[in-house]
Amino acid sequence: MSSKTLKKGYEPGEVERRWYAYWEAEGLFHADDKSTAPPYSIVIPPPNVTGALHMGHAHNNTLQDILCRYHRMLGDNVLWMPGTDHAGIATQNVVEKVLAEEGLDRHQLGREAFIERVWQWRREYGGRIIEQLKRLGASCDWKRERFTMDEGLSRAVRTVFVRLYAEGLIYRGNYIINWCPRCLTALSDLEVEHEDHNGHLYYIRYPFEKGEGWVVVATTRPETMLGDTAVAVNPDDERYQLSEGAKVVLPLMNRGIPIIHDRYVDTGFGTGALKITPAHDPNDFEIGQRHGLDVIKVIGDDGRMNENAGRFQGLDRFECRDEVLKALEEEGLLEKVEPYQHSVGHCYRCRTTVEPNLSKQWFVKVEPLAEKAIAAVEQGRTRIIPDIWTKTYFDWMRNIKDWCISRQIWWGHRIPAWTCQDCGELIVDMEAPEACTACGSGAMKQETDVLDTWFSSALWPFSTMGWPDQTPTLTTFYPTSVLVTGFDILFFWVARMMMMGLQFMDDVPFRDVYIHALVRDAEGKKMSKSKGNVIDPLRVIDKFGTDAFRFTLAAFAAQGRDIKLSEERIEGYRHFVNKLWNASRFSLMHLETFEPNKTAIDVSRLCVADRWILSRLDHVAETVRTALDDYKFNEGAGALYQFVWHELCDWYLEIIKPVLYGSQAGQTAADTPSAAREMTLAVLWCVLSETLRLLHPFIPFVTEEIWDKLPGTHGSIMRAHFPAGGQSRRDEEAEQIMALVMETISGIRNIRGEMNVPPGLLVHALVQSADEKIRGVLQHHREMITNLAKLETFEVAPPGERPASCATAVFSQGTIYVFLEGIIDFQAEQDRLTKEIAKIEKELRGIEKKLGNTSFLTKAPAQVVAGVKEKKQAFVEKREKLEKHLNIVKELLAAS
RNA sequence: AGGCAUGUAGCUCAGGGGGAGAGCGCUACCCUGACACGGUAGAGGUCCCGGGUUCAAAUCCCGGCGUGCCUACCA
Numbered sequence: 006m007s008s009k010t011l012k013k014g015y016e017p018g019e020v021e022r023r024w025y026a027y028w029e030a031e032g033l034f035h036a037d038d039k040s041t042a043p044p045y046s047i048v049i050p051p052p053n054v055t056g057a058l059h060m061g062h063a064h065n066n067t068l069q070d071i072l073c074r075y076h077r078m079l080g081d082n083v084l085w086m087p088g089t090d091h092a093g094i095a096t097q098n099v100v101e102k103v104l105a106e107e108g109l110d111r112h113q114l115g116r117e118a119f120i121e122r123v124w125q126w127r128r129e130y131g132g133r134i135i136e137q138l139k140r141l142g143a144s145c146d147w148k149r150e151r152f153t154m155d156e157g158l159s160r161a162v163r164t165v166f167v168r169l170y171a172e173g174l175i176y177r178g179n180y181i182i183n184w185c186p187r188c189l190t191a192l193s194d195l196e197v198e199h200e201d202h203n204g205h206l207y208y209i210r211y212p213f214e215k216g217e218g219w220v221v222v223a224t225t226r227p228e229t230m231l232g233d234t235a236v237a238v239n240p241d242d243e244r245y246q247l248s249e250g251a252k253v254v255l256p257l258m259n260r261g262i263p264i265i266h267d268r269y270v271d272t273g274f275g276t277g278a279l280k281i282t283p284a285h286d287p288n289d290f291e292i293g294q295r296h297g298l299d300v301i302k303v304i305g306d307d308g309r310m311n312e313n314a315g316r317f318q319g320l321d322r323f324e325c326r327d328e329v330l331k332a333l334e335e336e337g338l339l340e341k342v343e344p345y346q347h348s349v350g351h352c353y354r355c356r357t358t359v360e361p362n363l364s365k366q367w368f369v370k371v372e373p374l375a376e377k378a379i380a381a382v383e384q385g386r387t388r389i390i391p392d393i394w395t396k397t398y399f400d401w402m403r404n405i406k407d408w409c410i411s412r413q414i415w416w417g418h419r420i421p422a423w424t425c426q427d428c429g430e431l432i433v434d435m436e437a438p439e440a441c442t443a444c445g446s447g448a449m450k451q452e453t454d455v456l457d458t459w460f461s462s463a464l465w466p467f468s469t470m471g472w473p474d475q476t477p478t479l480t481t482f483y484p485t486s487v488l489v490t491g492f493d494i495l496f497f498w499v500a501r502m503m504m505m506g507l508q509f510m511d512d513v514p515f516r517d518v519y520i521h522a523l524v525r526d527a528e529g530k531k532m533s534k535s536k537g538n539v540i541d542p543l544r545v546i547d548k549f550g551t552d553a554f555r556f557t558l559a560a561f562a563a564q565g566r567d568i569k570l571s572e573e574r575i576e577g578y579r580h581f582v583n584k585l586w587n588a589s590r591f592s593l594m595h596l597e598t599f600e601p602n603k604t605a606i607d608v609s610r611l612c613v614a615d616r617w618i619l620s621r622l623d624h625v626a627e628t629v630r631t632a633l634d635d636y637k638f639n640e641g642a643g644a645l646y647q648f649v650w651h652e653l654c655d656w657y658l659e660i661i662k663p664v665l666y667g668s669q670a671g672q673t674a675a676d677t678p679s680a681a682r683e684m685t686l687a688v689l690w691c692v693l694s695e696t697l698r699l700l701h702p703f704i705p706f707v708t709e710e711i712w713d714k715l716p717g718t719h720g721s722i723m724r725a726h727f728p729a730g731g732q733s734r735r736d737e738e739a740e741q742i743m744a745l746v747m748e749t750i751s752g753i754r755n756i757r758g759e760m761n762v763p764p765g766l767l768v769h770a771l772v773q774s775a776d777e778k779i780r781g782v783l784q785h786h787r788e789m790i791t792n793l794a795k796l797e798t799f800e801v802a803p804p805g806e807r808p809a810s811c812a813t814a815v816f817s818q819g820t821i822y823v824f825l826e827g828i829i830d831f832q833a834e835q836d837r838l839t840k841e842i843a844k845i846e847k848e849l850r851g852i853e854k855k856l857g858n859t860s861f862l863t864k865a866p867a868q869v870v871a872g873v874k875e876k877k878q879a880f881v882e883k884r885e886k887l888e889k890h891l892n893i894v895k896e897l898l899a900a901s
Numbered sequence: 902a903g904g905c906a907u908g909u910a911g912c913u914c915a916g917g918g919g920g921a922g923a924g925c926g927c928u929a930c931c932c933u934g935a936c937a938c939g940g941u942a943g944a945g946g947u948c949c950c951g952g953g954u955u956c957a958a959a960u961c962c963c964g965g966c967g968u969g970c971c972u973a974c975c976a
Binding site: 011013014015199206222223224225226269270271273274275279280281287288291347348361393394396397400401404492493523531560561563565567569571573574576577578579580581582583584586587588589590591592593594639640643646647654655658662666751754755757758759761763764765795848851852855858859860861862863865866869872876 | 904905906907912913914915919920923924925926929930931933934935936938939940941942943955956957969970971972973974975976
């Protein structure tokens with residue numbers, strides 16, 4: 006694309022925009038309906054059209070994108086199906102707010118005009134979150150983008166509704182539902198959020214109709230008493246020898262209501278007498294049904310007391326509570342008030358306290374559907390990962406209650422049901438009937454309610470693929486490979502998709518469900534606008550770059566633990582991206598004229614560092630593959646971080662510098678420096694190329710940018726093959742040799758650091774070892790050690806005289822002497838050796854305790870015992886040597 | 902009220918029956934020709950507490966304590 010050199014620091018902004026546009030233009034996200042490659046498909050959890058990208062989206066979609074990019078590189082035919090959700094209540098609320106600013110409300114506009122306004126809003130702003138997903142690098146097949154209100158998806162919704170109704174799995178009836186007096190609609194049980202509330206328990210006297218005295222009932226909601234139609238006691242409660250049917254007078258209303266007996270009443274709670282308000286409490290409703298009680302609604306849909314509330318009519322339900330209490334007190338009927346903590350339901354869209362309310366609604370009979378959904382998971386046809394969520398899924402599915410699906414709002418899928426205005430016949434059909442099938446009347450009126458948004462979301466895995474038509478997309482990509490989502494919508498969405506998929510596709514919607522954690526703030530609190538602790542992903546992307554952000558999310562995505570995110574952490578991973586950038590910059594400087602096709606790697610001519618890095622590369626490739634196959638994103642990211650920074654940069658690049666600068670000869674005598682350089686370049690090219698590919702699913706932009714500059718690559722890295730890993734380049738010998746060399750270098754560096762040797766000063770070092778092989782290896786890699794440990798000279802010898810004026814380190818295979826003539830501080834050396842010996846002695850104490858235990862010697866596996874003995878031997882030898890050196894240093898110190 | 906997690910270095914966390922790990926932070930020294938968004942070295946831990954199983958427990962089991970979350974119709 007441009008010049009072949011890299012800038013000194015990685016600048017994400019421009020690079021990201023350029024490559025995203027390129028990928029889209031080249032159709033690299035496109036999924037093929039009729040490919041022979043193995044299919045891999047994911048449907049996106051559709052964000053609300055009104056939404057703006059938040060951390061949850063960023064996390065969720067980063068993980069999906071990693072999987073999709075990984076599978077594309079494996080050669081799979083990948084479909085990532087994108088789209089948005091019409092979010093009935095949320096969207097209606099947003100557009101109503103816009104109208105309010107114009108001084109309008111939806112009723113002034115009328116239903117049709119209002120819906121047109123919502124569409125207009127969606128055309129204008131609905132694409133915002135899609136654009137934000139693109140900033141994140143999401144490789145969705147955007148040409149297939151769907152919306153739950155699209156014609157095709159709407160047809161799927163109607164089809165499902167009609168079929169479920171025909172099968173008796175959808176019914177309409179009068180029940181207590183959750184009503185939001187602000188949104189003016191029914192809500193499903195799931196859409197109610199319960200919160201503990203510090204309220205009161207009010208004890209109210211209900212006088213007997215005949216005779217003296219009263220029954221005291223306890224309630225948290227005194228205002229509902231206006232609609233009481235009975236007082237219930239437990240027939241076993243000895244305190245209440247009241248015959249069933251005896252009456253009390255309902256205070257304030259002066260209405261006689263019966264005493265009833267019902268075992269539901271808990272004798273241990275309150276007074277053991279329960280006021281019954283069938284119209285405003287689900288339990289009271291059921292008790293009312295059992296006893297044939299009257300049902301009196303006293304709270305209207307707007308949350309105000311209605312005409313049945315007598316003199317309280319017109320008051321808001323909470324004002325009414327105060328007024329009722331005042332009135333009771335005046336009449337001497339309020340016995341006492343106790344503080345009481347109980348949970349109160351709130352609308353999940355607007356936080357208004359919901360009102361249990363008797364209302365005619367549509368319901369899905371879920372039990373038969375749930376049975377299939379339970380079986381599918383029991384049989385392993387769908388796996389839930391991590392497994393911990395399986396139990397939660399079962400618990401919920403087994404205690405499931407019917408699903409209220411009708412909503413009294415305008416924005417959504419209108420229920421395909423028509424009532425004959427003449428004979429009352431109810432017709433459910435795909436299209437509006439022309440005439441009543443019962444009486445032939447043409448006066449058919451459509452149901453005004455719309456469906457719960459989650460009803461259409463439940464169909465998402467197949468409705469987006471063209472169902473109810475039998476499309477090639479469905480044939481190829483259903484069931485999807487995995488669903489990636491947060492546990493917060495396990496019930497709302499995952500469970501319902503399972504039910505609908507099994508019912509209508511006769512197969513599970515996904516093979517795997519990967520449930521990821523929540524993103525929280527640095528203190529572990531849930532991010533929320535009201536708390537003001539949200540971190541805006543787009544701000545993060547602007548500040549640190551998409552790649553750093555994605556890598557952070559992946560690195561922290563450990564299964565079963567929430568992510569605590571702070572900008573500081575993202576900054577840390579920006580350093581990683583920059584490190585990769587600079588390692589690449591360095592490599593590319595040397596690879597500028599390298600022609601990968603002309604130089605094959607000849608293993609026999611490789612130096613040990615080359616063999617070592619290739620071995621490590623194979624190792625990390627396999628780790629990353631396994632990690633991604635198991636949804637252990639953090640393990641993949643962690644392995645790559647470790648490899649790039651601490652193996653590739655810290656060691657390999659440093660080791661090959663002299664070779665690249667042409668100052669070191671090759672492995673064999675026949676190799677000229679330039680031939681050796683060529684071979685090392687071949688390895689460097691290979692390592693960089695594969696490292697970029699391994700990293701690409703995590704950090705797509707920077708890897709594509711470097712890939713583009715890497716000689717010999719063609720086309721996008723998205724099309725390159727994911728490295729195989731495996732055993733082919735594993736090299737146990739090289740790893741052992743490098744371990745020895747690195748240990749030696751670290752030993753010398755440790756002395757330099759601890760003894761305050763000026764960094765620029767080259768020193769002499771000597772290693773004495775009794776092992777001839779060790780001496781050979783060290784001798785052979787003399788130059789590597791000299792360079793990395795900053796030595797003037799490096800010698801290897803059998804054990805012998807201890808040189809004077811030197812600092813000492815003992816390692817597993819010998820002793821290192823660093824000559825510090827004139828600069829040695831014997832006191833410092835004494836301290837250093839003493840510290841070292843203390844460490845060893847601590848280890849030895851543990852080991853000796855173990856070996857002194859006869860049970861251990863007889864019962865532990867022989868291998869373990871031998872290992873401990875060997876370790877002891879090594880420590881003992883090391884201690885002896887160190888003590889010898891310490892004694893010499895002490896003598897020298899005394900003499901000086 | 903039940904259920905599920907979780908408690909490891911100053912912070913955030915990995916790991917998990919036989920030698921306590923990482924990143925960030927901290928300390929010292931270094932602008933060495935990829936990188937100061939860097940390098941080298943270093944300090945720092947009763948692996949929450951108490952029992953049990955085991956030759957061996959940070960790891961498995963039980964019981965506490967702390968924290969977080971989910972579900973629930975007890976007014």
